[in-house]
Amino acid sequence: MLRWTMLFGEGYEQQATIMEPTGGMDAVAHAFYRRTRRFITLDAQVTALRRLGSGARVTWRDRATGRVSTWDADHVIVTVPLPVVSSIDNDLSPKVKAAVEAGARVYPPAVKTAFQAQRRWWEQDHGIYGGISWTTRDITQVWYPSAGIHGRKGILVGAYIWSHDLGRSVSVAWANMPCARTHPGPRRRPAHRDPPRLNRGTGAYARPERHLKPATKAGQVMR
């Protein structure tokens, strides 16, 4: 597993390492939006795609008002994920439909959960600054924040799970599970003195399991 995890980021479907823009990755999307907003209609749910002579017709519903409209165009570029394309009423050719369905089967169900820790135990106790720990537990990975180094609190991705064995219901159950039950937790402080605060809007505290082992440095595997 160690060899595979060390090479994980080099896979062809992985984004090459890039700098993080100030404000987080969606700052890129927001910057594009500021320049192109006159071409963009938000809250427009496409409900049907039809071929129309040499062009196409798109039927869409304004999700705010419920109003249904159609647009005709020479070409339509569809960028919704393949599993979603099949759920939109369409008259794609049987060959294209088959390709869409085959592609849709490749998407694995995935779960990512995050929580806010009351202190940055991965930095203070383990000397970890950003990056990812791989584990052999169900949580698979722990991600550490790349910003706010030596700050007071921090938000971690406490579990990132993807598997074709996971059904959607299992994914949803995982996503709803308190993260503190599953993540490796702080090592040197007794768990009950420094519980991570769940970032679920409830203000609830959860106690991490005392027997959990410490986090590893990026690239190392935790057992």
Ligand SMILES: Cc1cc2nc3c(=O)[nH]c(=O)nc-3n(C[C@H](O)[C@H](O)[C@H](O)COP(=O)(O)OP(=O)(O)OC[C@H]3O[C@@H](n4cnc5c(N)ncnc54)[C@H](O)[C@@H]3O)c2cc1C
């Ligand atoms: C849990 C999880 C964790 C992930 N983690 C990472 C990660 O850490 N790093 C990484 O690089 N990738 C990650 N990915 C993958 C990444 O999110 C996707 O590869 C990427 O977002 C795909 O971009 P996209 O534009 O193809 O689709 P999307 O980002 O899904 O965009 C599709 C858009 O189509 C819209 N849409 C859907 N149906 C309709 C409709 N009928 N009409 C109009 N619009 C519609 C949706 O609202 C959405 O805005 C993760 C994915 C998941 C699910």
